[in-house]
Amino acid sequence: MIELDPVIHASARLRITATLAALPVGDQMSFPRVQELLEMTAGNLSTHLRKLEDAGYVAVTKTHQGRTPITYLALTTRGRRAFEDYTEALRAVLGVQP
Numbered sequence: 001m002i003e004l005d006p007v008i009h010a011s012a013r014l015r016i017t018a019t020l021a022a023l024p025v026g027d028q029m030s031f032p033r034v035q036e037l038l039e040m041t042a043g044n045l046s047t048h049l050r051k052l053e054d055a056g057y058v059a060v061t062k063t064h065q066g067r068t069p070i071t072y073l074a075l076t077t078r079g080r081r082a083f084e085d086y087t088e089a090l091r092a093v094l095g096v097q098p
Helices: 012-021 031-038 042-054 075-093
Strands: 058-065 067-074
Touching: 012 031, 012 042, 012 058, 012 067, 012 075, 031 042, 031 067, 042 058, 067 075
Parallel strands: none
Antiparallel strands: 058 067
């Protein structure tokens, strides 16, 4: 039986993970940019990011640009692998060849 990763399977977390997976390995995206792209509220995005971060799928880096705090998001190696496994499992469920 094929199981889909429940951490990624929630719609909002799947959208976040897919967005970050589109970045080249090692790249990151700012929190406001992800929020804008996915049209999510800051609170909703934060809640889903916490679950992804707790699973080790997303790295959250907080820094400053001058005096302005800025948060960057990136998929970890584990997160990228989990997303790849998820998409493979989804293809298998749907009977679609890669």
